[in-house]
Amino acid sequence: MKFIVKTQRGMESVAANYIREALPDAEVWASPMGYYGLVIVETEDENAGKEILEIPEVERVIPVLVEVPAELERIVETAERIAPLIGENETFAVKTKRRGKHDFSSLDVNRNLGAKIQELTNADVNLSWPDKVVQVEIIGDRAYVSVVPGEEFRKFTPDKIDARKLFHKLTIVQMPYWGDYKACRSFGEKIGRAAQAFEVKELIIAPKEKMDAFELMEFIRGVKVGQESRYQIQREAYPWKVEKVPVSVWDLYQVIRDKRRGKRLLIITDPKGPTLAEVKDKLARDMFYAKEVVVFVGSREGIPRGLFRFADYVVDLAPYMTFATEHGIPGALVSLWEVYEEYLREREKQTEEESGQ
Structure with a gap:
């Protein structure tokens, strides 16, 4: 199983070293393709995400559900595997972070993949406070797709009064x-x-x-x-x-x-x-x-x-x-x-x- 680990820019190598200590059998790749603030971890331990989060230099851990070539059509096809994880009564949003040169934009991914997921699930899109987030991390010629809960820490939420x-x-x-x-x-x-x-x-x-x-x-x-x-x-x-x-x-x-x-x-x-x-x-x-x-x-x-x-x-x-x-x-x-x-x-x-x- 793969994990996309995010850190502060410049802290990826430090985090990678601590991850290697915590998971000695894992393959750890800091700054994949030269992109700062990223670490890719591949391990057979499905619970490795909890151990990785024990490292203070780590900001987010995203478990990868599907890995495909960074082509728009192939990314949209992942909806078939993503859809069962989103209930009809839940809301979702697609968020894409694209690194590298491609013949499509992040908005193209959000729009096309979101439409396909909505077609398969009947779930509503909520761009502000979704129950589930379909996270697409594109690094060079590979795309990593995940489904994660709505953000734990948000700048703007309904329970906060606008100052x-x-x-x-x-x-x-x-x-x-x-x-x-x-x-x-x-x-x-x-x-x-x-x-x-x-x-x-x-x-x-x-x-x-x-x-x-x-x-x-x-x-x-x-x-x-x-x-x-x-x-x-x-x-x-x-x-x-x-x-x-x-x-x-x-x-x-x-x-x-x-x-x-x-x-x-x-x-x-x-x-x-x-x-x-x-x-x-x-x-x-x-x-x-x-x-x-x-x-x-x-x-x-x-x-x-x-x-x-x-x-x-x-x-x-x-x-x-x-x-x-x-x-x-x-x-x-x-x-x-x-x-x-x-x-x-x-x-x-x-x-x-x-x-x-």
């Missing part, structure tokens, strides 16, 4: 960093990357007083670079369309004057306020009903104390600790999301209990 429910109505008001030009640009990159990572409604760069124009220019340039680098990663990684976070410049005191109007919730993060644990229940409820949540984050200096009385909340996120400038946005938003998610789950639980009565 964008909060962040899409959240505006960050960030005091700019000033001083050395290189430092301004470096901190700007980190802040731009952080704001884009959370896909917030808007990032407002808000000086509290007159400042050097060229220092501000370098900071804003950094914000743009950081935002762009994160945006490109998001475009490739996310299955949904990602928008760039709008970035504007506004005097800090005018932001307070404007944002006080309407159903906006103003939050200042500062060690002088109560801890998050003290106010979390009321804060989470207010965030839920707010049209917009505005979070003020300092830089080198905190938010001026005179603005505290205009805020709905002044919150100490980590008592006896002061966040570094580049940690302000991630620290604040992760903390706020935790209390917000707890509130949403309690709200869902109450709704279910009321509907069950």
Whole structure:
């Protein structure tokens, strides 16, 4: 029996050595055809997969059910052997990883093999959360086909609440960093990357007083670079369309004057306020009903104390600790999301209990 073993890129040889120690009678091939992150194991022990998973360098073990030449027609023919493993009431998806040059694409395999399996089983296709995954690993001139359970660790599952429910109505008001030009640009990159990572409604760069124009220019340039680098990663990684976070410049005191109007919730993060644990229940409820949540984050200096009385909340996120400038946005938003998610789950639980009565 063969197993396709996946590792981090560059760890395949280390994993292969440990596999040889654990399975001395097995044939082990690290980096087949020069492809990193892969090990092929052939052994007579059908339970070898459990032993291989005891090796920390191993990330996944895929037992091979069918091995055929890497030709589209031959791969589709494997449906006859795969179909009995998928029940009519189960959902499935075909996922193909293709390495090498072929006259067909991974999508061609997914579409044709999936259609054949559906014809034979009457099972429904579910590309997001399938019960079974038909895994096709193509390595050069060979194709290895397996059926594995739906992923144990998933990024997006129905039981996870989408954090964008909060962040899409959240505006960050960030005091700019000033001083050395290189430092301004470096901190700007980190802040731009952080704001884009959370896909917030808007990032407002808000000086509290007159400042050097060229220092501000370098900071804003950094914000743009950081935002762009994160945006490109998001475009490739996310299955949904990602928008760039709008970035504007506004005097800090005018932001307070404007944002006080309407159903906006103003939050200042500062060690002088109560801890998050003290106010979390009321804060989470207010965030839920707010049209917009505005979070003020300092830089080198905190938010001026005179603005505290205009805020709905002044919150100490980590008592006896002061966040570094580049940690302000991630620290604040992760903390706020935790209390917000707890509130949403309690709200869902109450709704279910009321509907069950």
